[in-house]
Amino acid sequence: MSLPPVAEKVQELCGDGATSMEEVVDRLTIICEKPINLVEYKESWGALTAFKAEFEDRINVYFPPQKSQQYKLHCIYHELGHIYLESLRTSLALPNLSEEMLRETADAISITCRSVPNHPVERWVEEFAFEMSKKTRARSSFEPEPFL
Amino acid sequence: MKLLLVALLTALCLLRIPSVVKVAEARASWVASVFGLAALYVLGTVTPLATIDSYLGGINVANLLQAIFALLAIFFFNDSVRRLANVAVRWTYYAPLLSIPIMIASFALVKDKAPTSADFIDYRMDQLAIAVYSGSYMLALLFTVLRIIYMLRHKARGLYATFSAGLLVVAAAVSCHLTYVLLFHFSPWHTFAEAIGSWFDRLFYAGLSVTAAGWLILFLSKQIPKLRLWMIDALWLTGLRIRVHADHSRVSPAWDLFNETLENGVYKSLIVLHNYQRGNLTAFPESVQGRINQIEAKLDAQV
Structure with missing residues (x-):
């Protein structure tokens, strides 16, 4: 399986400089031609940290309540990475969901989830999440520093 | 001159x-x-x-x-x-x-x-x-x-x-x-x-x-201020990742310390440690988790 370079795809999606999750969701909504909803889902999560479900008319990204804001954003970015990667027509990672989650997403067209395996797609979207977090965290003070 | x-x-x-x-x-x-x-x-x-x-x-x-x-x-x-x-x-x-x-x-x-x-x-x-x-x-x-x-x-x-x-x-x-x-x-x-x-x-x-x-x-x-702010945290988190075997590769923690800026290295270590806890359905001792929370709060304050 050949996956595109993450940095190149992040640059294509967000350009140079800083960005925000809101901007990324807006851009992906345009690419996918469906609204993307971020849904905090309070059921049992086990070892899962987030998942996304695509319906006819929308894409939902589910994530658990988290004490850590950084980790919550990272997990959402991971799922947004899946959405972006799928829009590039690459293979999907296999979901691993609980019964409740499967019921919730019964009429979904496709599902991917964020767990922590060492699959190439999972590594790609995890790297995507890292890159996006850099661009998001740089938002307040982004300025090139070529002399430091 | x-x-x-x-x-x-x-x-x-x-x-x-x-x-x-x-x-x-x-x-x-x-x-x-x-x-x-x-x-x-x-x-x-x-x-x-x-x-x-x-x-x-x-x-x-x-x-x-x-x-x-x-x-x-x-x-x-x-x-x-x-x-x-x-x-x-x-x-x-x-x-x-x-x-x-x-x-x-x-x-x-x-x-x-x-x-x-x-x-x-x-x-x-x-x-x-x-x-x-x-x-x-x-x-x-x-x-x-x-x-x-x-x-x-x-x-x-x-x-x-x-x-x-x-x-x-x-x-x-x-x-x-x-x-x-x-x-x-x-x-x-x-x-x-x-x-x-x-x-x-x-x-x-x-x-x-x-x-x-x-x-x-x-x-x-x-x-120098960046070093003072993150160096100890970066080293501590890298040590923790190595100690609990939080990564697939033993080289990854040291590589992240070397290859990323200190702040990004700290962020990456925090994510890897969260993944480790989630993936293994385990929790760190209170003192360790307390320090992780402190570092996370410091990272949040930078954004």
Whole structure:
């Protein structure tokens, strides 16, 4: 399986400089031609940290309540990475969901989830999440520093 | 003055190695400092000029190398300023580098290039080839330095102002040398030309030293607080990742510490440790989790 370079795809999606999750969701909504909803889902999560479900008319990204804001954003970015990667027509990672989650997403067209395996797609979207977090965290003070 | 510049550039080269590994945009300015050091070295600042030139045939090739290295140093410095000021690359961007083949060709045409001398150019200023060699070198330098000053016009605040101040002195030095070349070669006022030309050395190295000193102070003033803020946390989190085997690869924690900026390394370690806890449905002892929470709060506060 050949996956595109993450940095190149992040640059294509967000350009140079800083960005925000809101901007990324807006851009992906345009690419996918469906609204993307971020849904905090309070059921049992086990070892899962987030998942996304695509319906006819929308894409939902589910994530658990988290004490850590950084980790919550990272997990959402991971799922947004899946959405972006799928829009590039690459293979999907296999979901691993609980019964409740499967019921919730019964009429979904496709599902991917964020767990922590060492699959190439999972590594790609995890790297995507890292890159996006850099661009998001740089938002307040982004300025090139070529002399430091 | 040359030794001061060697010391400043050496400090910048060595201290900035971690930045160069981690941040791609920091590389051009580092290459500039390396070329600057190379130019000063072949000038005979550290090893005697005669020794260096003897390895190169004893015909003042060291002088040509010094000019090429200095031009490349200024060019790469200019590239970093372009990134800082977010200026687009236009066709004129590479124009100063065109002077390198002109310099090589005109140097080749110089008659009686031996023996090795620090005043190689001055002794042969009556030759047109030397005027072209020296003139094209100085024109390229002047063009690049003035372009840097222009690009810095909106950024020259705080320590970046020392860049502009130093480079203005360099521009003055280069203008003196150009005037010297033109007057000496194309007018009868040789003594006047030499008097103007004699200002080149002291102005050139004084200007570059001011710029390099400003750069070193800028670097230290920005990096030391970052080191104090994140270094201990980065090391502690890396140690924790190694201790609990949170990564697939044993090399990953150390690689992240080496390859990422300290803040990004801390972020990555926190995510890896969260993944480890989630994936293994486990929790760290309260004291460890407390420290992780503290670091996370510090990271949140930076955004």
